[in-house]
Amino acid sequence: MTNQPxxxxxxxxxxxxxxxxxxxxxxxxxxxxxxxxxxxxxxGKTTFVNMVTGYLTPSAGSISFRGxxxxxxxxxQTARAGVRRSFQIAQIFPKLTxxxxxxxxxxxxxxxxxxxxxxxxxxxRVEAGMALLARFGLExxxxxxxxxxxxxxxxxxxxxxxxxxxxxMILLDEPTSGVSADEKIxxxxxxxxxxxxEKATVLFIEHDMDIVRRFADRVIAFYEGTILIDDxxxxxxxxxxxxxxxxxxxxx
Numbered sequence: 001m002t003n004q005p006x007x008x009x010x011x012x013x014x015x016x017x018x019x020x021x022x023x024x025x026x027x028x029x030x031x032x033x034x035x036x037x038x039x040x041x042x043x044g045k046t047t048f049v050n051m052v053t054g055y056l057t058p059s060a061g062s063i064s065f066r067g068x069x070x071x072x073x074x075x076x077q078t079a080r081a082g083v084r085r086s087f088q089i090a091q092i093f094p095k096l097t098x099x100x101x102x103x104x105x106x107x108x109x110x111x112x113x114x115x116x117x118x119x120x121x122x123x124x125r126v127e128a129g130m131a132l133l134a135r136f137g138l139e140x141x142x143x144x145x146x147x148x149x150x151x152x153x154x155x156x157x158x159x160x161x162x163x164x165x166x167x168x169m170i171l172l173d174e175p176t177s178g179v180s181a182d183e184k185i186x187x188x189x190x191x192x193x194x195x196x197x198e199k200a201t202v203l204f205i206e207h208d209m210d211i212v213r214r215f216a217d218r219v220i221a222f223y224e225g226t227i228l229i230d231d232x233x234x235x236x237x238x239x240x241x242x243x244x245x246x247x248x249x250x251x252x
Contacts, residue, residue: 004067006031006201007052007083007169012061014047021047022225025061031168034192034202036212036233038246039222045205046088048222049171053085054078065169079109082168088177088205090158094147098138098157101146102129105161135194136160152179152187159191163200170195172204176211184208188215209237209247221246 005028012025022044029035037045050056052063054075063071070081079085092101103125133139136156141149146157155175162170175191176184192215195202206212212219212233219236221228223245229236236242 005029006066008064009048009052010062010064012048012051012063013059014051014056015059020225022051024226025051027220027227027230029169029201029203031201032199034196034215034217035204036216036219037203037205037222038207038209038212038219038236038242039228040246043222043246044225045222046173047225049085049173049203049205052078053083053171076108079167083171084162084167084169085171086155086159086162086173086175088174090151090154092146092154092157092161095145097143098133098146098149099126099129099142101157101161102132102164105164109165132160132164135197136163137190152183155179156187156191159195163195163198166198167200169201169203172202174205174207176206176208184211185214213237 007029008027010026012022013020014022025044025048037048039045047056051058054073054077057072061071062069065081065083068081070078070083073081093104096104106125106128130139130142133142136159138153138156138160141153141157146154149157155178159172159175176187179187188211192202204215216233218231219233220230221236221239221242223241228241228245229239237247
């Protein structure tokens with residue numbers, strides 16, 4: 001990791017009418033980190049992710065990525081700058097195959113897309129799509145309509161779609177939500193490994209502390225729209241306020 005942070009947010013705030021959903025969110029994330037974001041429902045986690053990825057415009061504060069101010073950019077502009085995301089509910093085209101979903105994501109990610117204009121370009125996109133599916137262990141699902149896939153596989157596909165063109169940073173909104181308890185670890189292994197193999201910086205929202213301990217280098221705990229603590233995994237998971245307001249007991 002370099003000394004220069006990849007992502008910096010300074011004093012981020014977001015209000016909806018008289019309700020303050022986030023206030024004074026100031027963090028720095030370095031290239032190569034894997035950071036978990038924890039907190040109770042309504043703590044401001046997804047609001048933060050939505051601001052960083054352009055789905056919400058901050059009421060105050062700034063966001064910079066690689067030293068460039070990206071505050072207020074659209075989701076597409078933010079994605080093309082190198083910041084991508086997946087969603088708590090997988091954003092896929094259920095009537096299309098997994099491969100077709102990946103190809104659509106490839107085209108959308110390009111700054112100057114030429115679509116599928118020639119047979120050679122079609123072949124190139126299919127090859128690239130199959131290679132990406134293979135990285136995420138989904139090659140056997142390539143010709144399956146995504147609406148028929150299990151929830152965990154749909155979540156993997158959503159993350160794979162966010163990973164086209166190897167973004168520098170990817171934010172995962174509750175990647176294991178809806179995934180059975182006995183499949184969560186293997187599902188996260190199948191997405192974190194290919195992301196890290198391409199040196200992506202990863203922020204992920206998570207409620208399962210076993211997942212946090214296994215995959216995070218660092219944890220940011222949110223509480224009522226503010227940052228409660230930002231530190232190493234063991235420090236955060238054993239913090240008295242985190243145990244009281246987030247975990248609900250001692251985590252060892």
